[in-house]
Amino acid sequence: MEAKEDASISLLHQTTNIPNDSFNLAYIIYFILGTGFLLPWNAFITAVDYFNYLYPDRSVNRIFAVVFQSVSLICLLLIVFVFRKFHAYVRINIGLGLYLVALLVVPLMDWFYIKGRSGVYEGFYVTVVVVGLSGVANALVQGGVIGSAAELPERYMQAVVSGTSASGVLVSLMRIFTKAVYPQDIHGLRNSAILYFSVAILFMFICFALYNVVSRLPVVKHHNKLRNEHSLNQEEVSSYSSIWNIIQTIKWYGLGVTLIYIVTLSIFPGSVTEDVHSTVLKDWYAILLITCYDVFDLIGKSLTAVYLLDNTNIALGACFARLLFYPLYLGCLHGPQFLRTEIPVTSLTSLLGLTTGYFASVLMILAPKMVQIQHSETAGILIVVFLILGLAIGSVLSWFWIL
Template identity: 25%
Template sequence: MMDDGNCQFTFCASERDALLGDVDHFNDSANGYINNDAVQGETKVGRSPSDIGPADKPPKDRYFFVYIVFYTFGMCSVLPWNMFITAQNYFDYKFANHDSNTSTSNVTFLDMTAAPIPQTPAPQTKTELQDMYESYFSIAAQVPNVVIQLVNVGIKHKVTLKVRMLTSLTGMLVIFIFTTVLTRVDTNDWEKQFFWITLASVVVINCFSAIFQGSVFGLGGLLPKKYTQALMAGQGLGGIVPALVSIICLATLKNYSLVGFVYFLISVICIIITYAAYLVLPRNQFAEYYLNKQASPRTGMIDVSASFSSSFEEKKTPKPPFLKILSQIWVAGLGVFLTFAVTLGNFPGVISQIESMHQSEWTDMYFTPIFCFLLFNALDYLGRSLSFIQLPSQNHMGVVSLLVILRLGFFPLFALCNVSPESRDSDVVFTHDAYPIVFMFFFALSNGYLGSLCMMYGPKFVKPEHQETAGNMMAFFLVLGLATGSAISVLVIYVL
């Protein structure tokens, strides 16, 4: 019917079905609403209600453009964490003891065109900064990530998507450019200052990353499930790239300062590509159809005129019922939390300390980069990519939860491998290199697959107008699991 006073068109559910044909059907259950990813009943931006026909169908995602954009979003969302933890050799070099007689000033730029800079031989014992930086970096990354994710859930409805996305991408780009420049600066005379500057950069960049990650998972919750799967698979690819770069650099470059430059320059390029992808997204018909939708939180009716008023980038929505949404997604949310808590409880802290039982020059250099980082990220990526199979289904969250709980068994399995053999007090049970490799296969594959299933299912338990908020909440559960797992890994290493 038409309200002459407000000049707005609203349609009840039956009228909407008649007009659009394909709509989402929701089944009442203890967990809320089950969404079958059919068309969600909103009209295309720029079209008047008179243009709607009974055979009106959503546009296609031509050439999988939107899917690729969300893949890129996923990769960019994990770059800050992956680049800093993978650049271990670069930071070991930066925080080692160096002769300062080569420095003529407090800030000296290193010549990139010159011959490789002689590296200081690794000291017999690690410096204090070398011992500190991994644990400090984890805290500096995870704590602000959790806090900002929680803030992002609470203020999402007050700040437009455009502001959140452009601010976060610009912030990450500026900090990564700054970090890239620092790789070419001789910091031998001010290592402690460099340490704290780097730590501050990690805090700031993860704050921006949390805003970006929460925003894109909110958007993914509004689209069909496979677009959340694209985000998760993109995150998997964002882990493979740094691992490959690390191995290639170890094999070809002897200048650790140049290695760090390559790491962070790649991050800058990826963020620029992500920036461009976001700017193009609002102009895509498929994205417009699904993301420009507005439903009344009081009546559940679709307010067609709201879809014509502004792009999804500019819209502000009413305050969502947070507790109600949480009550509908908590099973999937706890599944995500536990999956990533188990993963970060073992990787990279514990697993990176596993040494080959067959010591040689090759294993000393390549065993950890290949077994720990490359193998994990490749199998994690495979699991995320296979999650389109969606088995167990959304209707069998009990089975999904059981599989997630079974992953707790990886704690004793990896702990009984050859972890830190020089300093451990307990015996090594699995005395062959094949054991940790087999464990890693199931560990990484299950992380990618089960984590993706939970992230995909969560937003589909709620009404369409609450799916973006549900996506934000699922992202919060994810980073909370990462932070909890990082703390657990410190305890596991201490016990061993």
């Protein structure tokens, strides 16, 4: 009895003596990590015009999406149910290394083998393999980073999810730059693709260095120690029963995240960029709509640093209310002429990004706090599973169903 009381006093002492995050360094690093682990995927899909030129008979983006999301989902499930005790520090470093390998293959293959030639389909098969390799890396890095942020105070999860939106904004700005500066021929396409992959490679090096720094910061070490002491003072339960208990605890949060991304991915970018047109903006219209979505997605995720909605019922209600985007977009595509113009469509797309960012961020921040601290990492990884499930279902719906 005395031992338990001493342990409780020790844990209370640690929770009231949390080291300062000097210069917000840990917060900034987690923001950069959130930006970094989505950049490789963004590089692949943003270079779609380059890949479409090289492989004109393939549905490049759709194939990339199916391969990337399915591989990520399978690997995340393996991490949760088979390799849960595989330390996050090792998983993340291995994942960053796999990202570097996958990203280096595309420009090296172009320089030494494809050389800008169209129809060299051996290159396509290799590219699909490295997209799958990126899916493995994504499961290791995204699951690991979000899982580790889940063990820390809420602001660090907010930093990670905001970083994921910053990744989209960065890539959108690069897309605008390359379209404005490079000629729209094979030389311009090759240069833009090299830019995307070079930035992603640079970010992977930065993420590798910063992650190995953040794991040594006092505030992170403090919470890791606190989690370990909680684990030692809790009764052991079987791995599978523990996982299912966590799922039962966070299931509504996970359902909300899944629903958010089903709605968003079934509309954006497919119908938004392919089914609306502007005689004024022409082929810039789709690029600007994507940029508006990414910017407002970042704003939404950043708003949780100012005001975090802690009412789960309201957050889940908002997730279901977002189903109204379907009739609203139908109105913009097939309704009165004034609804089909640039301002209504841009406004609705911005609102889609804002609500996606804010409510996904709220649920991802709150979910890991619903379980005991020693289960926070697993809860964080499971939330990523729900997220990728929503992305996968939404991607499939966008493929087979057009507004």
